[in-house]
Amino acid sequence: MTGDGSYHHGNLRAALLERAEAVLTASGAEGLSLRGLARDLGVSHAAPSRHFRDRQALLDALAVSGFTTLNARLRSAAAGGADGADGADGVDETAGAAGPVGARLAGLGRAYVDFAVGHTALLDLMFTVKHADDSSAELRELGHESLLIVARLMEEGQRTGAVRPGDPVQLAQVAFSTVHGLATLAVAALLDDTPLSEAMELALEVLLAGLRPGR
Amino acid sequence: MTGDGSYHHGNLRAALLERAEAVLTASGAEGLSLRGLARDLGVSHAAPSRHFRDRQALLDALAVSGFTTLNARLRSAAAGGADGADGADGVDETAGAAGPVGARLAGLGRAYVDFAVGHTALLDLMFTVKHADDSSAELRELGHESLLIVARLMEEGQRTGAVRPGDPVQLAQVAFSTVHGLATLAVAALLDDTPLSEAMELALEVLLAGLRPGR
DNA sequence: CCAGCATTGTAGTCAATGACAACATTCGAG
DNA sequence: CTCGAATGTTGTCATTGACTACAATGCTGG
Numbered sequence: 001m002t003g004d005g006s007y008h009h010g011n012l013r014a015a016l017l018e019r020a021e022a023v024l025t026a027s028g029a030e031g032l033s034l035r036g037l038a039r040d041l042g043v044s045h046a047a048p049s050r051h052f053r054d055r056q057a058l059l060d061a062l063a064v065s066g067f068t069t070l071n072a073r074l075r076s077a078a079a080g081g082a083d084g085a086d087g088a089d090g091v092d093e094t095a096g097a098a099g100p101v102g103a104r105l106a107g108l109g110r111a112y113v114d115f116a117v118g119h120t121a122l123l124d125l126m127f128t129v130k131h132a133d134d135s136s137a138e139l140r141e142l143g144h145e146s147l148l149i150v151a152r153l154m155e156e157g158q159r160t161g162a163v164r165p166g167d168p169v170q171l172a173q174v175a176f177s178t179v180h181g182l183a184t185l186a187v188a189a190l191l192d193d194t195p196l197s198e199a200m201e202l203a204l205e206v207l208l209a210g211l212r213p214g215r
Numbered sequence: 216m217t218g219d220g221s222y223h224h225g226n227l228r229a230a231l232l233e234r235a236e237a238v239l240t241a242s243g244a245e246g247l248s249l250r251g252l253a254r255d256l257g258v259s260h261a262a263p264s265r266h267f268r269d270r271q272a273l274l275d276a277l278a279v280s281g282f283t284t285l286n287a288r289l290r291s292a293a294a295g296g297a298d299g300a301d302g303a304d305g306v307d308e309t310a311g312a313a314g315p316v317g318a319r320l321a322g323l324g325r326a327y328v329d330f331a332v333g334h335t336a337l338l339d340l341m342f343t344v345k346h347a348d349d350s351s352a353e354l355r356e357l358g359h360e361s362l363l364i365v366a367r368l369m370e371e372g373q374r375t376g377a378v379r380p381g382d383p384v385q386l387a388q389v390a391f392s393t394v395h396g397l398a399t400l401a402v403a404a405l406l407d408d409t410p411l412s413e414a415m416e417l418a419l420e421v422l423l424a425g426l427r428p429g430r
Numbered sequence: 431c432c433a434g435c436a437t438t439g440t441a442g443t444c445a446a447t448g449a450c451a452a453c454a455t456t457c458g459a460g
Numbered sequence: 461c462t463c464g465a466a467t468g469t470t471g472t473c474a475t476t477g478a479c480t481a482c483a484a485t486g487c488t489g490g
Binding site: 028030120124127128129130140143144147166167169170171173174176177178179180181182184185187188189190191192194198199202203205206207208209210211212214 | 243245335339342343344345351355358359362381382384385386388389391392393394395396397399400402403404405406407409413414417418420421422423424425426427
């Protein structure tokens, strides 16, 4: 591994993905070129083709990778861990780990938005629909996993009486929509004066209120 | 402007935009090439550059156009009518009266989702953040207009007691997020078994319940 | 140990594209 | 009518994705 000048790079595929994510974050998907990556890594212009059939395959792989880390963070948040990405968030979580469903749902939402604003271009990739059919299936599967994490929390909320009855998956879709949409607004600079955290809190309050059982 | 009265060789700019939107719908933004458009319209490959500084400028113009028609539809829906063809609007109306606020908000949401699923690639463009700085300002302005349409309905709802107190703009952001997010899920094929209309109704119900005052 | 073969990387090439420059045509104003 | 500004055309260049042929590497079975 880490062969610097050797003929075989050793782990070109991983290196490509790593560099690609950096470029994606820095310059967006438009600015991502296979030849550019090859240059950055000091390999020939055709080397990437050994690992990614075409440019779209690389983008698909990035999206898959993005969903995987997103899901990991969501799982962590759903389990009650208040940590989003970095340890420093300054929010004092009085409730213990795995506290009330509402609080954990809120934590989930915050984790999602954290990820979204930290990886805007990647999130774009993840939800944009021009993926190859084969990887599209994988992406859908990973997306469903995200939703399932939320749905399980919904079920638990239903058991504890915090959430109205109904198909947990459908309720999860609603919750997911709210949070994802908010992230989109934030990234599009449409929140303006409203600090994202404030918008987030209001959204969560409205969402949780709407999810509560009626009367 | 007003080149519509006297065009020597044809109204290329408008033709480009029209064709571009068609291509965008059919093949996505990736498949949109200036030279391709030129070919389609039977002009030379450099002709488009007379009307759009570069490819991004064309995409920006498409996004602007998209927001404009979206806002028109939202206004129409907010006014309470499903059928378009409203006369001269623009003047602030003192008291809207076309059904209860909840129903009109629901109509607004449906109008949005209709537009979204009918123009997925365009919506992508509208909310993707790689626009030139100058048109970016225009796009943000148009986005704010969309939000304002919702916010006005929120204000009205607050007067009639259907909506909790609070900054109408922030409440509109929450509502917008929910609906936009749902459209995203639908386009990403993450709703699966759930018919979009059903997911929409549930989302609206949860949203409206969450927006109601009291607790 | 080593011979063959799959893997991985290289060099060369091609068509498509965006961008730009120089030139041509058409319109409109003075 | 003439001149200048739009508007469109031809020519050109660098970049890119994709493909092909070839070379170096490393692994595996005999």
